[in-house]
């Protein structure tokens with residue numbers, strides 16, 4: 605996995621700054637990071653006030669969803685002085701192979717696919733693996749249900765493949781509202797980031813969830829069915845029923861980060877469920893004798909396409 609290179613000293617300074625969470629005093633307040641742009645962080649305090657804060661030096665990366673401590677430095681000026689320990693940190697790989705942080709303290713990653721452009725199930729499996737490795741629950745959404753003929757009950761076999769493993773799979777239409785109430789309820793009491801390739805309808809879903817907010821929808825180009833990219837700042841929005849949506853425009857179609865030092869089976873639930881029945885405890889399920897996974901693929905109990913994706917990713921390690 606590519607890592608941002610920090611010197612030992614830089615890491616030490618960041619750790620020291622993060623560990624120094626001040627005890628509560630009159631001029632300190634807890635807060636939730638709503639957005640971060642150009643060194644200014646918008647923080648929501650427990651009494652729902654929004655304050656603009658500068659950053660104490662050496663805090664490291666700060667992202668939407670971070671729980672922080674702010675200090676009132678007088679004259680209506682504030683600064684973030686500590687980032688509280690995170691439950692998780694969603695990261696992505698940028699175009700040059702660098703690891704970038706997206707958002708913190710998520711409970712779920714909603715992976716959006718659409719009837720059109722046709723889903724790339726290999727990319728879906730990489731998103732699932734990436735989310736599982738980062739301790740974030742992934743959900744699968746297939747949008748543009750209105751483009752399907754009524755007879756197609758399980759397009760792309762998404763329900764047959766992924767539901768038995770315990771993944772939630774919802775088919776919806778952001779434009780025509782099919783199953784939209786069901787989709788909406790998935791956000792209740794959760795902190796969610798939407799992801800997926802360009803043109804699947806992430807902005808449309810976001811706009812339907814937040815009708816009062818100006819979420820720009822890129823016009824789709826007739827020629828190549830690719831959506832245009834727009835860039836704006838990530839922001840955390842409150843939804844009904846204690847839901848939070850962290851909208852990450854411009855990077856909603858991010859490249860999933862895969863940690864090659866972790867076992868791949870973390871993201872292949874059906875493979876990891878059988879692994880302890882293999883003859884060898886370090887079985888990679890490629891061509892080893894007595895492999896329960898290979899037997900299950902031959903018996904049709906594991907989908908061939910999933911196993912092929914597993915092998916493809918193993919090859920990259």
Ligand SMILES: Nc1nc2c(ncn2[C@@H]2O[C@H](COP(=O)(O)OP(=O)(O)OP(=O)(O)O)[C@@H](O)[C@H]2O)c(=O)[nH]1
Pocket residue numbers: 747748749750751776777778779780800801802803804805806807808809821822823824830831832833834856857
């Ligand atoms: N038929 C149909 N079209 C939809 C639906 N949802 C979105 N679209 C259309 O699909 C196109 C792309 O939608 P967006 O919401 O911009 O897709 P996106 O995933 O946000 O795309 P990027 O911003 O490029 O990442 C637009 O023309 C939408 O009107 C749907 O449920 N049904």
Ligand SMILES: [Zn+2]
Pocket residue numbers: 879882883887888889890892894895896897898
């Ligand atoms: Zn095996």
